[in-house]
């Protein structure tokens with residue numbers, strides 16, 4: 637299997653022989669791999685259908701964003717159902733190298749290209765999404781980012797602090813890159829002081845640099861109606877730094893107050909919501925300690941906002957200014 641993948645251009649293939657090794661190599665890839673592109677799990681190594689689903693669930697939690705192709709001796713309907721329940725990306729027959737290569741290629745093709753906004757101006761619209769801390773943007777607008785990245789928009793996330801108050805900055809940086817990759821966005825990470833970000837000229841200049849680099853059509857940021865001092869400061873500094881940008885809107889953070897008044901609701905598909913959850917899952921150093929990262933809450937919040945767009949799921953936006961001519965954007969926009 638490894639030889640087949642190498643002969644088709646895989647630069648690093650790492651083989652393991654047990655569930656424990658699979659999960660630990662997934663979470664901490666051996667150098668020089670930074671993030672895995674895809675995993676292949678062979679059911680011959682261990683387990684019945686129930687444990688296959690459990691393993692895939694565990695993988696998704698530990699290594700969000702890296703899809704799994706399941707290889708099986710003779711895939712049965714029950715085995716395929718177990719793989720589906722665990723959200724495997726595909727299932728192939730063991731001993732069919734062409735099938736394996738085709739499945740892996742399909743999976744990689746379906747992933748968003750995180751580097752799409754680097755370099756020259758893109759043909760599609762561009763959006764800059766600004767957050768104070770790692771995971772703010774994913775919680776507030778993860779679904780919108782995924783939806784638009786897959787609709788041809790170039791998306792850049794600007795995170796202004798490394799989130800040192802929430803854990804080890806190196807780990808949080810890694811998690812932030814993984815999350816951006818899951819959503820199909822490019823990430824710029826700055827190093828302002830977590831907990832005491834101000835709305836002074838230094839913060840404005842930091843955001844202006846990103847605005848100049850991205851040249852966005854739309855900027856999303858925290859709302860002013862928020863109990864977190866960093867979020868309010870980032871909102872104000874972004875208002876100033878984005879004064880030339882055609883459109884600015886605010887996403888909802890868990891610390892938003894009831895004064896947050898959304899007036900746009902962006903429809904999310906199941907895939908957008910799954911990608912959002914997966915991106916938030918990438919911040920797994922936070923999962924245990926943050927009540928607002930509970931999956932049920934995130935799902936039901938998206939379901940709730942769906943009532944305003946008459947769709948199943950939505951994310952809300954509070955549009956602050958809009959200088960764009962009518963009809964400028966494709967149908968799906970805020």
Ligand SMILES: [Zn+2]
Pocket residue numbers: 768769772864867
């Ligand atoms: Zn925050």
